[in-house]
Amino acid sequence: MVQKNLIDGEWIAGSEAFRNINPSDTNDVVGEYARASAEDARAAIAAAKAAFPAWSRSGILERHAIIRKTADEILARKDELGKLLSREEGKTLAEGIGETVRAGQIFDFFAGECLRLAGEVLPSARPNIGVEITREPVGVVGIITPWNFPIAIPAWKIAPALCYGNTVVFKPAELVPGSSWAIVDILNRAGLPKGVLNLVMGKGSVVGQAMLDSPDIHAITFTGSTGTGKRVALASVEHNRKYQLEMGGKNPFVVLDDADLAVAVEAAVNSAFFSTGQRCTASSRLIVTEGIHDRFVAAMGERMKGLVIDDALKAGTQIGPVVDESQLNQDTDYIAIGRQEGAKLAFGGELLKRDTPGFYLQPALFTEATNAMRISREEIFGPVASVIRVKDYDEALTVANDTPFGLSSGIATTSLKHATHFKRNAEAGMVMVNLPTAGVDFHVPFGGRKGSSHGSREQGRYAAEFYTTVKTAYTLA
Ligand code: ADP
Numbered sequence: 001m002v003q004k005n006l007i008d009g010e011w012i013a014g015s016e017a018f019r020n021i022n023p024s025d026t027n028d029v030v031g032e033y034a035r036a037s038a039e040d041a042r043a044a045i046a047a048a049k050a051a052f053p054a055w056s057r058s059g060i061l062e063r064h065a066i067i068r069k070t071a072d073e074i075l076a077r078k079d080e081l082g083k084l085l086s087r088e089e090g091k092t093l094a095e096g097i098g099e100t101v102r103a104g105q106i107f108d109f110f111a112g113e114c115l116r117l118a119g120e121v122l123p124s125a126r127p128n129i130g131v132e133i134t135r136e137p138v139g140v141v142g143i144i145t146p147w148n149f150p151i152a153i154p155a156w157k158i159a160p161a162l163c164y165g166n167t168v169v170f171k172p173a174e175l176v177p178g179s180s181w182a183i184v185d186i187l188n189r190a191g192l193p194k195g196v197l198n199l200v201m202g203k204g205s206v207v208g209q210a211m212l213d214s215p216d217i218h219a220i221t222f223t224g225s226t227g228t229g230k231r232v233a234l235a236s237v238e239h240n241r242k243y244q245l246e247m248g249g250k251n252p253f254v255v256l257d258d259a260d261l262a263v264a265v266e267a268a269v270n271s272a273f274f275s276t277g278q279r280c281t282a283s284s285r286l287i288v289t290e291g292i293h294d295r296f297v298a299a300m301g302e303r304m305k306g307l308v309i310d311d312a313l314k315a316g317t318q319i320g321p322v323v324d325e326s327q328l329n330q331d332t333d334y335i336a337i338g339r340q341e342g343a344k345l346a347f348g349g350e351l352l353k354r355d356t357p358g359f360y361l362q363p364a365l366f367t368e369a370t371n372a373m374r375i376s377r378e379e380i381f382g383p384v385a386s387v388i389r390v391k392d393y394d395e396a397l398t399v400a401n402d403t404p405f406g407l408s409s410g411i412a413t414t415s416l417k418h419a420t421h422f423k424r425n426a427e428a429g430m431v432m433v434n435l436p437t438a439g440v441d442f443h444v445p446f447g448g449r450k451g452s453s454h455g456s457r458e459q460g461r462y463a464a465e466f467y468t469t470v471k472t473a474y475t476l477a
Contacts, residue, residue: 002032003181005040005201008047009194014040018201020178023090023321024311025356030088033177036202041169041210044198048140048167049216051195056137056165058193064114067163069190071107074100074155074183081151081182086312088178089150090320090359091275093313103155103183105442106459110159113461117164128477135468137165138242139218142211144171144204144232146224147323148278148381150179156442157221158183158197160463168197169217171208173224175323177201204228215239221458221466222246223280226379226451233454244455244466246280246447248379249407251437252400253283254422256393256413257291263434264292264412265299270436271410272385273307273363276320278327280452281408281430281438285376286387287396293389297346297367300387304347304363310354322359322382331382335364338375343386344368371399379405393418401427407448410437429453 004011016035022028036044074081082097091099119134141161145153154172161168172180184199200207208228211217212235219242222232229245236243253271255264271283288296312320322328328351335349349364361383369376369386376386390396400409409428413419419433429448430440440446445457456465 002034003177004034005036006184006188006197006199007040007044008198012040018174020088020176021324022087022358023323024087024313024358026358027356028087030084030178033181033201036200036207038206038210040202041171041200041207042214044169044200045140045211045214045216047195047198048169051193052139052167055167055193055196058165060114060117063163063165064111066187066190066192067107067114067159068111070183070187071104071111073186073190074107075104078104081179083313084182085150085179086320088176089147090312090323092317092320095275096312099149099152102442103151106152106155107159109443109460110163113160114163124474130475130477132473132475134471134473135164135464136471138467138469139166140169140216141166141467142169142171142217142220144208144211144220144222144224145173145180147173147175148275148280150176151183153223154180154183156446156459156463158187160467162192162197164464164467166219166467167195169200169211170197171200171202171204171211174201174203212236217241219243219466229454242455242466244458246453246458247451248405249280249282249448249452250285250377250379250403250405251281251283251408251410251428252285252287252403253410253437254396254400254412255286255288255292255296256396256411256415256418257289258414259292259412260414260434261292261295261299264296265303267410267412267434267436268300268385269303269307271438273319273383274436274438276322277363277383277385278323278381279438281440283410283437284380284385285371285400285403286385287390287399288387289390289392289396293387297387300365301347304365307363309352309360309362311356311358319363319383322361325359327382328359328361331361331380331384334375334378334380334382334384338366338369338373338384338386341373341375342368343373343375349384371402377403397422397425401425404451405448406450407452408432408437410435429457
């Protein structure tokens with residue numbers, strides 16, 4: 001059965017369909033999904049526009065009930081939805097279920113936020129005048145998401161958009177439509193009025209582009225590649241719309257001589273290789289001071305030998321396959337580039353055969369890398385990391401910040417002085433001390449600086465900045 005798009009409250013089949021393939025076993029078709037056309041995208045935008053006046057004025061209890069019900073269903077079905085996620089994306093079952101729980105928590109959080117909408121009342125600078133500051137929804141929000149977090153990223157964009165009274169046109173990544181379809185189905189059954197949330201699965205160049213080109217989308221929130229992010233920005237400037245971008249990362253993880261070696265290795269392995277290195281917060285630059293360098297590299301090698309890389313759904317798997325062939329080629333191309341540039345491939349980097357045909361790659365660790373190499377400057381988005389040797393903390397900080405990106409930055413140290421200095425001076429939106437660069441909470445701001453991000457933060461109460469617009473009203477008393 002083909003899973004359809006949701007446009008103006010109707011499930012629409014369209015004329016084409018595409019297959020969702022399991023990267024752990026390419027013989028396994030997860031499902032078939034209707035491919036939306038540019039026409040479908042325009043119909044979805046028109047439906048969202050028509051639904052906006054009523055939804056923007058809907059009561060907070062109505063919004064709360066729908067979002068809360070969605071949270072409850074996602075959490076009640078976490079095992080089934082987590083399995084679907086792991087099957088379509090390739091992260092391990094534990095990671096898939098964890099991400100699903102996080103999506104449920106995000107809906108739960110924003111269900112609560114519906115009940116906490118507030119403004120300010122101030123005296124005017126002039127006598128006998130009152131001033132009110134209120135937040136209003138922005139209008140029709142376009143949501144464009146990538147494949148690496150098939151349920152969490154849609155959740156952290158859809159939940160606040162609806163909570164604050166916006167209507168939505170949602171385009172998920174083509175590689176992973178299953179999780180997106182599931183949450184739209186849940187929201188729809190939870191009682192959303194028609195047209196408030198529209199799902200258009202399809203190609204970025206067709207459906208996504210139709211969204212960028214529409215004057216009726218008032219805000220676009222995008223997570224994906226730097227190249228596409230730039231297109232979103234340019235089109236948004238053209239239409240004078242609000243936009244928010246989360247793009248690449250080249251996150252540093254600094255290991256100082258005084259680090260607890262076990263803590264450093266665990267955080268580095270997690271940062272670099274868990275979720276197959278396919279997280280924008282993954283660390284691919286391990287910046288290590290001289291005194292601990294050799295012990296760190298040896299301990300990483302030992303730890304990497306024990307990693308279980310296999311079918312995402314198999315019990316005991318620690319690292320699933322790469323998401324598809326094109327990403328696998330990108331990873332192996334960068335491994336070849338690293339060698340050509342003179343870095344030493346110390347561990348891994350081999351293609352692996354398993355019981356089922358899938359995109360299995362042994363995590364790769366380079367040593368003797370410099371920060372000038374392409375493997376240190378460009379986002380690879382796979383289980384590939386490089387060790388860059390530095391003299392001391394000062395050089396480590398300089399190298400950590402010497403990157404066009406600025407999403408997440410980590411340090412392993414037992415020194416309060418260095419931890420404090422690093423927190424203040426890391427040029428990144430998120431800083432981790434003795435923790436992996438990836439792995440963030442759902443109720444606090446997420447986002448970066450420099451080439452990684454544009455616009456206000458996502459998640460937590462800071463999400464209100466993007467999904468609302470402020471009104472200042474003056475009244476003569
Ligand atoms: P990735 O390399 O991670 O797939 P992309 O930026 O290509 O990153 O994809 C992120 C999202 O952007 C996907 O949903 C994709 O379909 C969408 N996208 C790709 N090209 C365009 C475009 N021209 N306009 C709008 N969205 C696009």
